[in-house]
Amino acid sequence: MDKNLITLDKLPVGSFGKVRKLVADGISRRRLLDLGLIYDTTVESLRKSPVGDPIAYEIRGAVFALRSEEASKILVESIYP
Amino acid sequence: MGLKEMFKVELESPDDIVVALAGNPNTGKSTIFNSLTGLNQHTGNWPGKTVSNAQGKFTHRNNRYILVDLPGTYSLLANSVEEQVARDFICFGNPHVTVVVTDATCLERNLNLALQIMEITDKVVVCVNLMDEAKRKKINIDLGKLSNLLGVPVVGTSARNGKGLEELKDVIRKVACGEINPKPIQISYDDILERAIQEVEAYIQDLIGNQMNSKWIALRLIDGDQALIDSMNDYLNLNLSEDFLLKDTLEKARKELEAENIQIEDLRDRIVSSIVKTAESISSKVVSLDNKLHNQLDRKIDNILTSRLFGIPIMIALLGFVFWLTIEGANIPSAMLAKGLFWIEGQLSFFFTWLGTPVWVHDIIVLGMYRTLAWVVSVMLPPMAIFFPLFTLLEDLGYLPRVAFNLDHYFKKACTHGKQALTMCMGFGCNAAGVIACRIIDSPRERLIATITNNFVPCNGRFPTLIALASIFIAGAAGAFSSIAATLSVLAAIILGIIITLFNSKLLSKTILRGLPSSFTLELPPYRKPQIGKVIVRSIFDRTLFVLGRAIAIAAPAGLVIWSMANITMGDTSILTHCARFLDPFARLLGLDGYIITAFILGLPANEIVIPILIMSYMSKGSILELESLAEMKQLFLDNGWTWLTAVCMMLFSLNHWPCATTLWTIRKETQSWKWTWVSFFVPTITGTVLCFIVAQGVRLLGLI
Numbered sequence: 001m002d003k004n005l006i007t008l009d010k011l012p013v014g015s016f017g018k019v020r021k022l023v024a025d026g027i028s029r030r031r032l033l034d035l036g037l038i039y040d041t042t043v044e045s046l047r048k049s050p051v052g053d054p055i056a057y058e059i060r061g062a063v064f065a066l067r068s069e070e071a072s073k074i075l076v077e078s079i080y081p
Numbered sequence: 082m083g084l085k086e087m088f089k090v091e092l093e094s095p096d097d098i099v100v101a102l103a104g105n106p107n108t109g110k111s112t113i114f115n116s117l118t119g120l121n122q123h124t125g126n127w128p129g130k131t132v133s134n135a136q137g138k139f140t141h142r143n144n145r146y147i148l149v150d151l152p153g154t155y156s157l158l159a160n161s162v163e164e165q166v167a168r169d170f171i172c173f174g175n176p177h178v179t180v181v182v183t184d185a186t187c188l189e190r191n192l193n194l195a196l197q198i199m200e201i202t203d204k205v206v207v208c209v210n211l212m213d214e215a216k217r218k219k220i221n222i223d224l225g226k227l228s229n230l231l232g233v234p235v236v237g238t239s240a241r242n243g244k245g246l247e248e249l250k251d252v253i254r255k256v257a258c259g260e261i262n263p264k265p266i267q268i269s270y271d272d273i274l275e276r277a278i279q280e281v282e283a284y285i286q287d288l289i290g291n292q293m294n295s296k297w298i299a300l301r302l303i304d305g306d307q308a309l310i311d312s313m314n315d316y317l318n319l320n321l322s323e324d325f326l327l328k329d330t331l332e333k334a335r336k337e338l339e340a341e342n343i344q345i346e347d348l349r350d351r352i353v354s355s356i357v358k359t360a361e362s363i364s365s366k367v368v369s370l371d372n373k374l375h376n377q378l379d380r381k382i383d384n385i386l387t388s389r390l391f392g393i394p395i396m397i398a399l400l401g402f403v404f405w406l407t408i409e410g411a412n413i414p415s416a417m418l419a420k421g422l423f424w425i426e427g428q429l430s431f432f433f434t435w436l437g438t439p440v441w442v443h444d445i446i447v448l449g450m451y452r453t454l455a456w457v458v459s460v461m462l463p464p465m466a467i468f469f470p471l472f473t474l475l476e477d478l479g480y481l482p483r484v485a486f487n488l489d490h491y492f493k494k495a496c497t498h499g500k501q502a503l504t505m506c507m508g509f510g511c512n513a514a515g516v517i518a519c520r521i522i523d524s525p526r527e528r529l530i531a532t533i534t535n536n537f538v539p540c541n542g543r544f545p546t547l548i549a550l551a552s553i554f555i556a557g558a559a560g561a562f563s564s565i566a567a568t569l570s571v572l573a574a575i576i577l578g579i580i581i582t583l584f585n586s587k588l589l590s591k592t593i594l595r596g597l598p599s600s601f602t603l604e605l606p607p608y609r610k611p612q613i614g615k616v617i618v619r620s621i622f623d624r625t626l627f628v629l630g631r632a633i634a635i636a637a638p639a640g641l642v643i644w645s646m647a648n649i650t651m652g653d654t655s656i657l658t659h660c661a662r663f664l665d666p667f668a669r670l671l672g673l674d675g676y677i678i679t680a681f682i683l684g685l686p687a688n689e690i691v692i693p694i695l696i697m698s699y700m701s702k703g704s705i706l707e708l709e710s711l712a713e714m715k716q717l718f719l720d721n722g723w724t725w726l727t728a729v730c731m732m733l734f735s736l737n738h739w740p741c742a743t744t745l746w747t748i749r750k751e752t753q754s755w756k757w758t759w760v761s762f763f764v765p766t767i768t769g770t771v772l773c774f775i776v777a778q779g780v781r782l783l784g785l786i
Contacts, residue, residue, distance in 0.1 A: 025346055033353040034156040035602060036190060041357075047383060050392040051490035054499070056383075056605055058376075060361075061187040063605040065486050067493060070601060 006078060009055060009071035011045045017076030018042055024073040036060040037074060088174050089134060090147060098146045098257045101170055103198055104182030105191050106153035107606040109210045111135075112240040113182055114150045115615070117250070132166050133520060141250045144257075149176065155190075157197045158306075158353075161523050165308050171201050172293060172309075173316035177257045180206045180249070185215035185222055185237070186375075186607065189364035195231070196356050199265035200297045205233045206252050206263075213239040214609065218375035220368060227367045233263035241612050270300075270355050274348070277337045278303060284330050289317060302327075303334050304348055379607050383483070392487045399480075403471045404509060408544055411463035418462060422455035448704035449644025450637045453690065456705060457636040460689040462629060464541040468510040469620035477611035481506075485603055495583045496590035498522050499603060501531040505582065508538040512740055513628050513747040515540075520751070526596045530586050532748055533761045536740040537582040537768075539574065542688035546735050547571050549692065553715045554728035570732075578736050585764060593760070628743065632687055635742040639686035643694060646683065648703045657683075657698055671770060672730030672777030674722065681734065686742045688735070726786050730773045737769030 011017045019041045044058040054065040104110040118137025135150040152163035183191035199205050228235040234252045238245030255261040278299045285295040301309045310321050433443040481503050489499030500522050508515030515535040522528040551570040646657040665675030676698045684691035693705040699721050708714045739762045749758045780786055
C-alpha cells in the first residue's frame with residue numbers, strides 16, 4: 001500500500017481526503033461507486049456517532065454514514081484544503 | 082402480456098398516459114406524488130416482490146394520467162430489489178413519460194440517476210424539486226441551461242407549496258403527445274469501450290429493434306448483468322441464456338477489452354465514472370453557490386443531536402416525551418369515545434328489544450361483537466391519532482435517520498441494520514405499523530429480522546397492561562416511592578424488550594437468517610421544515626385509519642368467539658373455564674394461571690382487551706368489562722391467588738408473546754409468506770415461555786415467595 005494513503009475510517013474528523021482506490025469488489029464495490037466515490041472524489045469526514053462507529057461523511061453534496069467495514073475499503077489521500 | 086399483468090398498472094382505457102416517477106430517496110418524490118394525485122392513489126406490492134408499488138391518477142386537460150411511483154434509488158445498476166424494480170419498469174413497462182425528481186440542494190448527485198435513466202429512454206422530464214430550500218440556502222440553478230445541456234425538458238418545483246406542479250403536468254403532457262421530443266445527451270465512454278461494444282450493440286439492435294437503447298443494453302450485457310438478462314427473457318419473451326451467438330459476441334468483446342488490459346471490474350468503474358463525471362461537469366455549469374457555508378446550520382444541529390455526550394440522552398428524552406404525550410393525551414379522548422360508543426350500545430339494545438329478537442341474538446351481536454369492536458376502537462384510536470402524527474413529524478423534520486446513526490453500533494453487533502431502531506420506535510406506537518416501517522431496510526435478510534423481532538417492543542396496547550400491573554403490585558410494595566417504582570419497572574420492561582430484540586436478532590442472524598450484514602449506507606438528509614397539515618393528513622390516513630381498519634376487521638369476529646366461549650356451557654361450566662382449567666397446570670409452571678393464558682389467547686385481536694377479558698373470566702361474567710378502580714382490580718386479582726410473581730410473569734408474558742392478529746396479518750402481507758408469519762409467531766412466544774419459566778421457577782427455588 002502506498003505510504004500516503006489511509007483508509008477512510010482513519011481520516012480525522014474535520015479533514016478532507018481524495019479517493020484513490022477502492023479495495024472492494026462485487027456488489028459492495030458497486031454500491032460505493034453509486035455513492036459517487038470514483039477516483040479523485042473529495043470526501044470530508046464530518047462526525048462520529050456517539051459510540052464512534054459509524055462515521056458521517058460528506059460525499060458529493062450529501063451526507064452519508066458509513067460503517068468502519070465499508071469505510072475501510074476506501075483508500076484516500078489526506079489533503080489540506 | 083399487458084402492463085396490468087406484468088406490473089399491475091391499472092389502466093382504465095388505452096388512452097391513459099402512464100408516467101413513471103423516479104428519483105433518489107429524500108428528494109421529496111412522494112410529496113410530488115401526493116400533490117399530483119391527491120387521495121386518488123392506492124398502494125400494493127410489485128408482482129412477486131416485497132417492494133411497495135404506489136399508483137395514483139390525475140386528470141389534466143381531459144387526459145387521464147396514471148402515475149407510478151418507483152422506489153427511491155441512487156442508481157439503476159440493479160444492486161437491490163428496489164433498483165431492479167425501478168429499472169424493469171422503465172425498461173419494459175414502456176411508460177409514456179419518465180419524470181426524474183431531483184433535489185435542487187444536491188443536484189450533482191441526483192443527476193447521476195437522471196443520466197442513467199436518460200440512457201434507457203428518451204421520454205424523460207427532469208423535475209428539480211426543493212427549489213425553495215435551494216433558495217433559502219442561496220443555491221442558484223440555471224434551469225434553462227440545465228435543460229440545454231441534458232437535452233430534456235427541466236421543470237423547477239417546490240412541491241410542498243405546490244409551486245411548479247401545473248407546469249410539470251403541462252410538460253409531461255407535451256412529452257407524452259410528442260409536442261416536445263427530448264434528445265438526451267449521450268454519455269461518451271472511452272474510445273476503447275465504444276469500439277468494443279460496437280458489435281454487441283449491432284447484434285442487440287437486430288434482436289430487439291429500436292424499442293430500447295441497444296448501446297446501453299450492450300454495455301450491461303458485457304458487464305455481465307444477469308438480472309437484466311433474466312428480465313429481458315421474462316418481459317420480451319427472449320431466451321438470451323441459450324443464445325450462443327450472443328454469448329460468442331460478448332466473449333469477443335470481453336477479450337478485446339482484456340487485450341487492452343481492462344478487466345470486468347475496471348469496466349464497471351469506467352462506466353460509473355463516465356456517468357459521475359458527466360454529472361459533475363453539468364452541475365458545475367449550472368449551479369452557483371452564493372453562500373459556500375450553506376450547510377452550517379445543519380451541521381451545528383447535528384453536532385448536538387448526534388454528539389457523543391448528548392446524542393443518546395436527547396434521543397431518549399424526545400422519544401420518551403412522545404410516548405408520555407401519547408399515553409397521557411389519549412386518556413380523555415379514549416374515555417369520551419368509550420362513553421359515546423357505549424351509549425350507542427345502549428341504543429342498539431333498545432333496538433333489539435323493540436325488534437323482539439331472542440335474548441341470545443341480542444347478546445351475541447351487541448355484547449359480543451359490538452362491545453369488542455367498540456372497546457378496540459376506543460382504546461386504540463386516540464393513542465394512534467396522537468402518536469402517528471408526532472412520529473410523522475419527527476420523520477418529516479429529518480430526525481429519524483439520526484436515531485439510526487446514533488444507535489447503529491448496537492445493531493451492527495447484532496448483525497442487523499441501524500434502521501431497525503426506527504422500526505422499533507414505530508413499534509412502540511403499534512407493532513403493525515412497525516412491521517410496515519421495515520420496508521425502509523433494503524436488505525431482505527435484515528428486513529426479515531426487524532419484522533420478526535418488532536413485537537418485542539411493547540406497543541400502545543400493551544403499555545396500559547404493563548403500567549396497571551406495575552402500579553398495583555410493584556409500586557404497592559415500594560411504599561412511599563410507589564410512583565417512581567412503577568415508572569422504573571415500566572422503563573425496565575422497555576429496556577428488557579430492547580435487549581431481547583438485539584439478542585434475538587443476533588440469534589436469528591446466526592441461525593435461520595444467517596449472513597453478513599449488508600453494506601451499510603445511511604443518508605443523513607438536511608433538516609427540513611415540516612408541513613404540519615400534510616403530516617396530520619398523511620399520518621391519519623396512511624397509518625392510523627389503515628391500522629384501525631385491520632383491527633376492526635378482526636375485532637368483530639373475535640368478539641363473537643369470546644362471547645361464545647364465555648357463554649356456551651358444557652356441563653355446568655363455560656368453554657372458557659374449561660379451557661382455563663386445561664391450560665392451568667402449564668400456566669402454573671410459568672408463574673401464571675389458566676385464565677391469564679386464556680385471556681392472552683382470546684386477546685389475539687388486540688392486546689388492549691387482554692385485561693378486560695381476564696376480569697370477565699374472574700368474575701364469571703359473559704361479556705368483557707372494566708373495573709372502576711385499580712384497588713378493585715387488585716382485590717379481584719388477589720382473590721384469585723395472585724402474588725407479585727404472577728404480576729411480574731404476566732408483564733413478561735405481555736412483553737413476549739405472539740403478535741396481535743393485526744400485526745400477524747400485516748407480517749403476512751409484507752413478507753408474502755406464511756413461513757415467516759409463523760416464525761414471527763413462535764419466536765416471541767417461545768422467548769416468553771422460557772423467560773417466564775425461568776423467573777417463576779427461579780423465584781420459587783430461591784424461596785423468595
